[in-house]
Each structure stands twice: as C-alpha cells, then as structure tokens.
Amino acid sequence: MLGATATPAERRAKFRELLAGDQIVQFPGAINPINAQIIEQTGFEGVYISGGAFSAAMGLPDIGLTSLTEVADHGRNIARVTNLPTFIDADTGWGEAMNVARTIQEFEDAGISGMHLEDQVNPKRCGHLDGKEVVTAAEMSKRIAAAVKGRRDENFVISARTDSRAGEGLDAAIDRAKAYVDAGADLIFPEAMRDLSEFEKFASSVDVPILANMTEFGKSELFTTEQLANVGVKVVIYPVTTLRLAMGAIKSGLQTIRDQGTQVDLLEGMQTRADLYDTIDYAAYNDFDAAVFNFSQEGHQ
Structure with a gap:
C-alpha cells in the first residue's frame, strides 16, 4: 500500500542479480502505474518504461520531443508502485556529457533501476524506422563514460543501445558495442536485429549481457523467450505492447x-x-x- 515496499537500492540490486543469473528475464512496457502493478502481479521480473510509448500516450511522435523532466516524472510515478526493477528509455541523454550525468542522477532520484542510452543523433527516431543517423562511436562512448561518472549507486544499470546495424552493418555495430562496454556499459541493446543469428553473434562478441527488443511491427521477428535464451539473450523488453493492446x-x-x-x-x-x-x-x-x-x-x- 502507498507504493513499493522494496527500496530503490533493493530494486537496483535485484536488477544486477537478474543480469548475473542463468535465466532470461522479461520486462514488459508499462504505460502508467497501474500497468506496472499488473505486470508485477502477473509474475514478470521487471518493468520497462518506453520513450516511444510515453510519447505516443502524449500524442507525440517518438522523435525526442519529451523533456527529461517529463520522462523522469513519468518514471517516478511508475517506480513508486512496483517492487520490480524499472528500466527506462533515456533516448540520447538530453544533451552532452554533463547533461547525461544529470540524466542518470534524475533517474536515480526517481527510484529507477536502470536506463539505456542510444547512439543516434539528436533528434532521434524510432529504432525500427529507416533513415536513422548515428553519432561516432567515440561520441557515444563519451555519453556512456559521463553516465558512469554521474552514477552514485553502483547498482544502477547503464545500458548502451546501438542503432548502427541498419546503416553500418552488423560487424561495425558489434565493434561499437565493444567500445561502449570499454566505456562502462553494463548491458548492450542491439537495436533492430534481423534474425536470431545476429543476436547470437552479439552475445558471443561482448562481455556483458545483451537485450532483445521484441516490439511489434518492427524489423525483428517476434521470437520466443526460449529462442532468445538459446542464442544468449538475457533481457527481453516489450516496449509498446501494452499500449497497443489498450x-x-x-x-x-x-x-x-x-x-x-x-x-x-x-x-x-x-x-x-x-x-x-x-x-x-x-x-x-x-x-x-x-x-x-x-x-x-x-x-x-
């Protein structure tokens, strides 16, 4: 009652435990707090907070129009009611290195358990649309390094998303992921993979867990958790599923x-x-x- 009984620190520690475990875990997207409560009561391991779903709920396209304050408040409202780890979409971090450091601290203060940053230019586009542009690997590595430096709770999970597969190819995307891990990323989010073999190649090439985005009507086939686990995926998100259902x-x-x-x-x-x-x-x-x-x-x- 009146919110979660587990503290933000406990939920972050749980996220780390899940990443270190042997089982694949599922984080459905929550579009509001009661949605997060239903996700927890259904038995899922975590809650994802999608920037695309939040933008759509506000009647906006997913092109970076929502502000850090709006997203942090939205995340706080969801994190407040669930004992599960919450993992939020931080887009490109709302600015340069110092902005990224502030972003992670805002999310820590909101009770969030982890976030992902992406290597798109700003304004970004939905990860499953054509025509995406990415910054250099060096620029994205600075974003990750800034997030790591800004983090106060070492259990807060920092994930690096790369949108470079479409424009630069799979091998280049993997090279980017390795650089992001070197910069301090705890989790790699390879966006818009085309088949299971691409997920498998990513998983075998980096030293941290990887995430699969099972969004509907996108570039990736909707694989089962068993299929994804068999190729080394650790976390699966379903960003806009509950919004589309509703x-x-x-x-x-x-x-x-x-x-x-x-x-x-x-x-x-x-x-x-x-x-x-x-x-x-x-x-x-x-x-x-x-x-x-x-x-x-x-x-x-």
Whole structure:
C-alpha cells in the first residue's frame, strides 16, 4: 500500500542479480502505474518504461520531443508502485556529457533501476524506422563514460543501445558495442536485429549481457523467450505492447458504443471493479485510514 515496499537500492540490486543469473528475464512496457502493478502481479521480473510509448500516450511522435523532466516524472510515478526493477528509455541523454550525468542522477532520484542510452543523433527516431543517423562511436562512448561518472549507486544499470546495424552493418555495430562496454556499459541493446543469428553473434562478441527488443511491427521477428535464451539473450523488453493492446481495445470499444449507444456488449472484456480494487490494494488503504481515525490519545500524558 502507498507504493513499493522494496527500496530503490533493493530494486537496483535485484536488477544486477537478474543480469548475473542463468535465466532470461522479461520486462514488459508499462504505460502508467497501474500497468506496472499488473505486470508485477502477473509474475514478470521487471518493468520497462518506453520513450516511444510515453510519447505516443502524449500524442507525440517518438522523435525526442519529451523533456527529461517529463520522462523522469513519468518514471517516478511508475517506480513508486512496483517492487520490480524499472528500466527506462533515456533516448540520447538530453544533451552532452554533463547533461547525461544529470540524466542518470534524475533517474536515480526517481527510484529507477536502470536506463539505456542510444547512439543516434539528436533528434532521434524510432529504432525500427529507416533513415536513422548515428553519432561516432567515440561520441557515444563519451555519453556512456559521463553516465558512469554521474552514477552514485553502483547498482544502477547503464545500458548502451546501438542503432548502427541498419546503416553500418552488423560487424561495425558489434565493434561499437565493444567500445561502449570499454566505456562502462553494463548491458548492450542491439537495436533492430534481423534474425536470431545476429543476436547470437552479439552475445558471443561482448562481455556483458545483451537485450532483445521484441516490439511489434518492427524489423525483428517476434521470437520466443526460449529462442532468445538459446542464442544468449538475457533481457527481453516489450516496449509498446501494452499500449497497443489498450489502444486497440479502446478504439474498438468506442466504436461499439458509438454504433450501439451502449457499452453493455463490452462488459465481458472489461476489468471489473473488484479486480481494479484488488490491483491497487484498495482494502489496505481503507484499513490504514480506519486505523488512523480510530487512534485515541485518551490515557496518554
């Protein structure tokens, strides 16, 4: 009740434990706090906070229009309610080296467990669109080094995402990843891989865990966790899945209400009031309130 019981430090330590473990872990994207609660209650290992999903929820394209303050506040609201590690999209870090250092400290203060930085130029583009441009490997290495220097909690996970596969080829992308590891990256995020063999080559070429982005309608096939684990992937994210599920259902439901003049045919697919109250632990709030208002100072000096 009233938020997570695990501290931010405990959740960061858990993220490190997951990365060091033998099993592949899944981080579905949360578009809001109750979404994160459902992810935890469903049994997933972590929560991903997607910049693309947040932009879309604000009615904006994923081209770097959201500010650090907006994203940090969004992340704080989600991290507050879940005991799971939270992993957030930091885009290009909102500026140069000192900005990147501030970014990581803002996310630490927000209770986030880790973030990923990407090597695109600013303004960035969605990782599964054509026409992306990347900065030099040296410039991206500076971003990573700045993040490492700015980090105050050594368990906060810094991931380096490379979008260079499309424009420079697989071998060059792997060379970049190695440079990012040398700069201090704890996790490598190779974006828009074309098949399992590319994930496998990345995993065998770097000395830190790698992440797979299983976003729908993108460049990568939607592989199972078993397939990804077999080629060495450690973390899987599903960035926009819950947003797409929700928006698809909302659009269909609104059309039904418009056509029929009532939502009666939609009730079976809705979250019930009872399930909503269970999800947000409504009873615990009532118990807390009752305990406070039943308190009496009678007999106390």
